[in-house]
């Protein structure tokens with residue numbers, strides 16, 4: 001991306017520079033358009049559930065900007081050696097999530113491909129003054145994560161045929177849930193910064209937020225919601241390559257205070273359709289927590305706090321820091 005020519009456009013409120021979740025284009029003082037595209041290869045065997053996961057993941061980037069999805073287009077790659085019913089199931093799963101989001105599915109494009117691929121291009125809208133960015137976290141903020149982590153590890157266990165039914169079910173539940181309700185709760189509060197947790201894992205996305213906000217995040221391991229089976233599978237070595245890649249790339253900017261090795265695997269684990277990570281003034285802690293309790297089906301938690309910039313962008317420890 002960094003090799004692309006630089007575009008200058010005053011209407012582009014959020015573009016390439018800040019590696020945010022989606023592009024935001026101001027139409028007038030009241031309305032801005034958000035655009036995002038995401039697609040990937042199957043993470044589970046069931047085509048309908050794969051469609052749901054991929055669509056929830058694509059829609060999430062609109063929610064991470066604080067927006068409302070309006071229009072979605074399918075992007076499909078499909079091998080002609082597979083039965084067309086499988087593609088129909090993927091699309092049906094995706095459509096179910098677009099429907100749940102309240103957006104309209106308006107078409108798309110498919111090509112022949114060696115491996116199935118599916119996702120959405122989504123357009124959403126937002127008031128330009130209410131855009132949530134991945135920067136702006138302030139010292140004194142608390143950090144809230146709205147879904148448990150560990151889906152990359154469980155997907156690896158699923159592919160190795162070693163995941164229990166229970167673990168599989170939990171991971172699918174996390175990956176297919178929309179970030180819609182969490183976003184609707186956050187709409188009511190002055191959120192300082194927001195992103196969704198996906199391929200870079202909890203630590204990678206936290207570093208992006210902390211670095212661009214020029215602050216440090218202190219994260220308490222005991223508070224981070226983790227799909228418990230992920231700990232067991234990580235101990236067995238069922239860790240996706242992406243986790244090691246993330247660790248290599250991001251570890252220098254974070255400090256881990258004498259924790260078990262297995263937590264590195266989990267904290268750097270690339271997530272599929274993960275939760276929202278927001279920072280908000282501690283003053284709102286109680287009311288936000290109550291609000292989330294009433295509205296969310298996924299496990300959420302206050303996982304840490306924001307401080308002025310220290311030697312590392314992220315400090316992870318067992319217990320309060």
Ligand code: CO
Pocket residue numbers: 020021060061064195196197198
């Ligand atoms: Co994102």
Ligand code: CO
Pocket residue numbers: 021037038061198
């Ligand atoms: Co994305």
